[in-house]
Amino acid sequence: MSSSSPPEQPDIDVTELEIDVAELEEAELLGAAPRVERALGDVRGRKGGGWVTLAWGLPGFVWLGFYLVAPLVFIVLVSFWTRTDTGFVRHWTLSNYGVLLHPFNLDNSYWKNMETSFVTSVIAVAACLVFGFPVAYFLAFKVQKLQNQIALFIIALAPFWTSFLTRSVAWAYPLMGREGALNQFLLKLHIVSQPVSAFGFSQLSVRLAMIQLYILFMVTPLFFLLGQVDRHALEAARDLGGNWWRTFREVILPQTMPGIVIGSIFIFVLTMGEYGTVTVIGQGAVSSVGTYIQQLVLGIQYPQGAAAAVFLVIALLAGVFVITRFANLREEL
Amino acid sequence: MAPDAVGSTEGAAPAAPSEHSGSGLDLISLTKDFPGGTIAVDDVNLHVDHGEYVVLLGPSGCGKTTTLRMIGGHEFPTGGDILLDGHSLVGLPPHKRPTTTVFQHFALFPHRSVLDNVAFGLKMEKVQKEERRKRAMEALDMVGLTELSQRKPRALSGGQQQRVALARVLVTKPKALLLDEPLGDLDRLLQLRMRVELRNLQRQLGLMFIHVTHNQEEALSMADRIVVMNEARIQQIADPLTIATKPATELVARFMGDNNIIKGKVVENTGGRLVVEDEHGVRASVQAPGDTRAPGSQALVSVRAAAARIDDDGSPGGLNTAACEVVFVEFLGDLVKLHLTSGGERLLVKVPGDHYPSLRGREGETIRIRWEEEDVQLLAS
């Protein structure tokens, strides 16, 4: 008794569609696809660790406890102790902090250094983000085969493993110095009439060096996360009418946010605590919190140095905190 | 036509271990709690004879895999015991147990050749190199992969990997083979083919196989007995015919699919014959000797979709019929599934495929379906 009239175009009223959600859910529960079960199995299969886990983990954490945690704890401790001519003695005091917070000092070296270092770090983070993102984007989206992506990534990465010292030296003298290649280049082209000394041992060159040294920390997480962006989701976004900028903002950027956060944290923390680069490139003309503390140490002012270091740590933690808050805020937006 | 499932379930082995005859596998009050508080397996009792093919069937998370892993020694029970031929296995690590497991994604050793994979168990038994190779090649011959003996697993297709996995476990001559979703990774047609091959293999080897799956068809096709599990407990243990025609609980009826569940109240209980009526007036009668429920109490029955038929000759309503609206006529080659709705409840009727011409395009019409009292199954609540 099938009707022989041609099928008519149904006028679909979405509200009238009866989809038995309950039954669909039940069907899924009862006849779960293998993929679901596999996923569940993986999550539940990671059994809680027993003594075996402890045995594996103990040596490493004891080592780290002794060589990482104990030294840091000790910095805090010593900052409350009193200095002696040979070092320090366990006499509790707050004077070290008092000295640093003294109005005289607030105007001077330590906090000035803190400020400078802070500015340098912020610049480094921003610059690494701006200059590093296109690199990560290029590798993740514009290079075809995965093995080529990785090969190029390693090539870009390799300089990181070389001594930052030699790179700093190479940066400072042959390239950026008064008689360096850059200045000679500019002179030859008559862009400047005098060698620009600012390129040499200056805040600028320190900052440029920092970028070069730490940009890896931004490129790596970004590269990794960009590689995880679902290409199909991008196509879907295009399909639904997004142009490149909107797709970028709505789809790609949120997914790379964690990478930006991680990279920023690393770069911020490591540049604030920088010592070697500043010493080599700054050559005394530039100082940072690190060099300041080093001066104290050289002057056998351990407790003072420790207190200064504690403030540095506080500044680091504050910075990390701000960065993560900022990221969350952006996610809300 | 309702098949003649006349109450008795031929060949059904006992569910509970009535005799610890000392032969075969016994799970006694087997329980597994996880530290977080989840109970994965709750008081499971099962006896399996040597040479039996038993399938643990159930939805994901029901505890079937955990049970299997406990038998194999990859999980420790928190309660109960596991006996093989009278000896407790619980204290033994996997390599000391006479059971071997075939894992879901085959778990072949990627850095070793096929031959070395198959010979691994023998190597652990300290068999000499020449002897090892000979027996491994024999096993490979059995699964038809001798030419691939030097390949690495990643150069094999899924079906080939599975056969290597089988050869690898059989070479060690286990007393029982445990299989965790062995056919899950295969393409559909190969799955169907491998069901036959695996079952034949088991028959000819005469080995106890315990096979875990969530695929109802697979269980029906391969098992001597099916153990249906849900939420850590056993729902029903019976041979495939019984499971398919006489599900014992609502979960089994729903999970096996193609069952119509009628949920209602007892309106009559005369001499072991219950009449159950649901809220839409559909009434079903069932023989339930010994059931003393009074009218008004809850009851649950199920009718197999294949047992129902279309009753178009206009006879009136009444017991064991329902008036329904046709939602979808699904043609599946050899059969037609008629999706119906009656007062909001979904019902299903399966008829032979040659009925399709008379059913096509009748969506929206009202038809009457009918079934026999003997096909009504009372479900435990």
Place this chain on the structure above:
Amino acid sequence: MTAAAEAATTARPQDRVIKRQLKPKRDWAKWGLGAYFVLFLVFLYAPMILMAMLSFQGYYGGVTFPFRGPTSVFWWKSIFETQVGGIFTHADEIGAAGRRSLWVSLAAGAVVAFFSFTISMAFRRRFRGDGIAFYVIMLALMTPGFLLGLGTQLLWKAMGFNTGLWLTALGANTVWGIPFGFLVMLAVWNRYDDHIEEAARDLGANLARTFREVTLPLVWTGVFGAALFGFTLTWNDFDRTVLLVLDNTLPLEIVGLIQASAIRPDLYALGTATTLVTLALIFSVLIVVTVRLRLRGRRVERVEEELGLEGAIDVAAAPTSS
């Protein structure tokens, strides 16, 4: 003509072939970003290349350009031999520092590999406090080296011992290397199928044999990578080591030379040499990885499988020896 024959000769509309010129669209973004990438690489490699170039100057070579020839290996020789061309070089100290660096870096590589492996083994399961443990590892990554050096110095002073290369600098350097190695091992374990170990145990291998025969062969590349990290990071470290040693490692030696004397091209030669060591290691790893990926083999044909044509098992051929 018959209708058929006529039809055969007449051109039908659908026979007309339309040729469209399809210009492949240029991916401007790709070329632009590619150029940027090249610039980026130049930015990173330029200093080293310049330094390398300047290291080949002759005796009158200066700190910077222009290149004062003749091209020679004079300055290269000066880092190995104590007396070259009538001047005394720093070769002795450089050699001593270099040897020290080499040994401590090798040791650091071993230590980092060991701890990265053991700590990552612990992380294969969930455990109470694994969050804190992970943060401790991240702390190791994020602590400025200089702070660590300071703290270590204070700690050992309080304990009454002197700091030294092997007692403290080694430890402090491994603190920086372990997180890197750990992350590498985490990636390795992620790709690893735990069931393989269960299968091995099932087939009769006890814990030790499973580890030896199955686990180790599959993860040793990660361990090697961790060792590489440990080595290179220590080879180049300055911040952590500077406060903790009396005898120089190579980086300390370099800084010392910079600060004590005028920069001469021997420094460039030294810098280029140390850089080459690192780069050689990195690129050799790159080559090995690439070669292994190439040899992986092609995708396996599955058509027969999909058609269900495969799968015959012949039980008659089952192993017969009992």
